[in-house]
Amino acid sequence: MVIDEDFTYSLQSVAELGGHEDRAWHAAWNPKKPILASCSADKSVRLYTYHEDGEGKLSVSFLTSIPTGHTKTVRALAWSPSGTTLATASFDSNIGIWEQELDDDGEPGEWECSGTLEGHETECKSVAYSSNGNLLASCSRDKTVWVWEVVPDSEFECMGVMMEHTQDVKCVSWHPKEEILASGSYDDTIKLYVDDPQDDWYCVNTLTGHESTVWSLAWSPNGNYLASGSDDRTVRIWRRVGQYEFKCVLTLEGHDRTVYSVTWGIGKGKQEDGYLGWIASAGGDGVIRVWELKEHSTSEPLSHKMLTRFTDAHSVHDINTVVWCPRAGYEDLLVSTGDDGVVRVWRVTPVSV
């Protein structure tokens, strides 16, 4: 590994987790417990746990595998904010809902499917829980975005079907505090939706600017910005300038191939005024890039600084996902998944002088 001299951080490999028999598409950190989930074209979900020893060294170990029963690729995962439920989005056009059963001794046992959400006509590509866990969003190649109401111990109820995009919808992402949903599409646009109390969910705005498919979306932890990763090889940062108005204020360039994933976490940078956290991006060029973002005033452009970069993070293979760990104390942990079927855990570490 080569660390460029001006980088103040490096990306340290914590674990390299094999086991998937095909492309690893996505991964998700449980927000409450030390559990990490990954999914693959092999139709399975794998769960891992992690812990730190007394000296701060992190180890990751395999917990269990869920065969899922999906008949095609499991494309994406989402944990509910409570950490008790895992949703799976599959190319078989269904969404699976998974909960851990209690065994005879009252101990957590097998992961069981507690529900299947049917409705999409073709491949389901992304799934996301709203910040309070009351709503679930999903999207598909059928060009639709669905919002489901999460009803405990009962069927989920569909609250709305938005047919706004003209092509596949690649990703959905909820605002971290409010009930605003964003979707990114093969039609190169990003759309925002809210609930009309008198009526249905509807599209309140369309963000244009990307020159190709929008593969990934990530809100800033404070909810004032949205990041998008695209086939046009850029990451764009959109600032909220009105209730539902957004303006592109920064374009991060450097990736040589499609950006498949972007993630925005609190990070472990200096928490001074204007600090916006860390963005990581990755894609077809196999490079993970980590940036720190700052705002000086809401009328000025954002400032960004690349903290570190890691080339060939999955050897020659595409990287499909990067996600920051949301748990307190672990904000420097990043997971990546690749076409090599491997799931890697990384830690962003200050370079000691």
Add this chain to the structure above:
Amino acid sequence: MPGEVFNPNPTIFRTEKPSSSRLAQKRSLWIDEEENTDIDEDNDDVEAIDQDEVFDLIRYISDPEHPNTLEELRVVSAPQITISGNLIKVEFTPTVPHCGMSTVIGLSIRVRLLRSLPSRFKVDIVVKPGSHQSEHAVNKQLNDKERVAAALENPLLVKTLEGSLEETNRRGRTD
């Protein structure tokens, strides 16, 4: 398969002899090195690949509408393949600008290369500029790996692709 034939009467061209590229020579040279001449991703020495070798992998793919190979229809040709490091760009020419089979042809080229080349190669597949009325849409679809992955989980489409690749499996050298 749709009933419509997009180009009922294609021009068929005389084909060249298979290239005497390095891989071909290797195979005919020595007695029991045959196994080692396969392009193998586990092979430690990373060998460069040339246009002719890539062309040899795709020339015998059958057209989904005609009993001809893509080479005979001049859908593919060696000069339309460019290689830069681990990046391979394959351009192909649909026989008619409204060819509804273009995505299937492009997909069969992609699957053939996916199965034959070491995984370090990234492949971009595009129609020849100006050769198709939906050029942008076809290109975008062929290079969206999620759509390609989903297509390859569609049994009907896979059956069509296997049909197109049958001849190439028989005649291709690297199988």
